[in-house]
Amino acid sequence: MLAGGISAFGWASPAWRALSGALRPAAELLPGGVRGLVPSGGWRIYTVSDSMPKFDPDHWRLRVDGLVEQPRELTYTELRALPRAEQVSTFHCVTGWSVEHVHWAGVRFRDLLALVHPKPNAHALRFVSAEAPYEDSLTVAQAQLADAMLAYEMDGRPLRREHGAPARVVIPEMYGYKNVKWVERIELVAHADDGFWEKLGYDRDAWVGRSKPA
């Protein structure tokens, strides 16, 4: 029996995916709070500190500074007024679970950076989360991938608190830990540095399928 159980380490991933896929229609019939009880390819919420930041629309500001000509502080309204982009993508967590068909709406980093005019030596964006001490970085090239954005809507509604309200990084080609939640500051820097999980041994270039774990 134990041997069979230990073999589960080999087949658990595909089995879970298959089961979640099969159960998803049933799970969607359940109310929100209970839905997570059925394995259905849904979300898990990971945090690193003792409480999740609370979004106050009146006082929240997104600071964009660092190696830029014109540092800015955007209000929530100003953020929403930027050119809107939408996409549907899959979210992959490095721990092995994924959520498919997530609808995101937000602003492309190219449009955000156009406001502040990055200096020539700015090669990376450092995302600082309101959930201290979480932070992570992307190179400018990575941030300008076609499906990367700063998202403020998920599945048709403004980003919920547990998903990083009001704004989070979305870069589907990389694992979830690069998709920083509760972004309050974007600092343009000369080169990307180790973020929260990189300091614990995870890859900086967290390409899905091409970085640990396999």
Next chain:
Amino acid sequence: MHASAFLVLLGSGLVLYLPALSELVSRRPLVKAIHLWTAVAWIAALALVVLVGDRPGLRRTLRELDRFDADDRRWLRGRRVPQGRFNAGQKLNAAISAALALLFALSGFLLWYGERDTRFRFASTLLVHDGLMYVFLVLLAGHLYLAIIHPSTRHALRGITLGTVDEEWAKRHHPKWSDQPRTWRGGERSFATPVATAPRKNTCTGRPGSRSPSDSS
């Protein structure tokens, strides 16, 4: 011990797992610590029970749980055959629970250690751990039903909590236990005098008299 540790692990695990609870409770580092240390405490308590407890008694129990005879196999196929102190279903539950608990501990350890040493991160560890939870929930539901609700088995709970059961109940549901001579600590085999206890109400018309579940050959 088992029940309280299991429930704390399940509760803290669900907070870590369900988005609704994760958001409500937040404090993930704290909940993770509770989850981890409860698991460690449980394992330590089990070790303590083995080191300091009634080892001959534990060995007897283990031998009984481990023995599946022809009657057990027939019982599992639905036939009404005599069973010993543990019926075949209980033996099976014990074996499966033990195996699953080991897998839980292993996957849990890998989850904890993998956060510190990247060589021990595997894509399926978390999914094994979560999958085990679902399997255990099924086992738990059955376990609780039989222990608390089902008329012919719920009397066994008294044996676990108070140490004695009604003798008529034991003769009827565990006849191969009742008929076996018991060994005294001194090593002589004899039939011990039944210890008086309150007769059971309801189905079994219990005469005063009972058997202690810790007696067995």
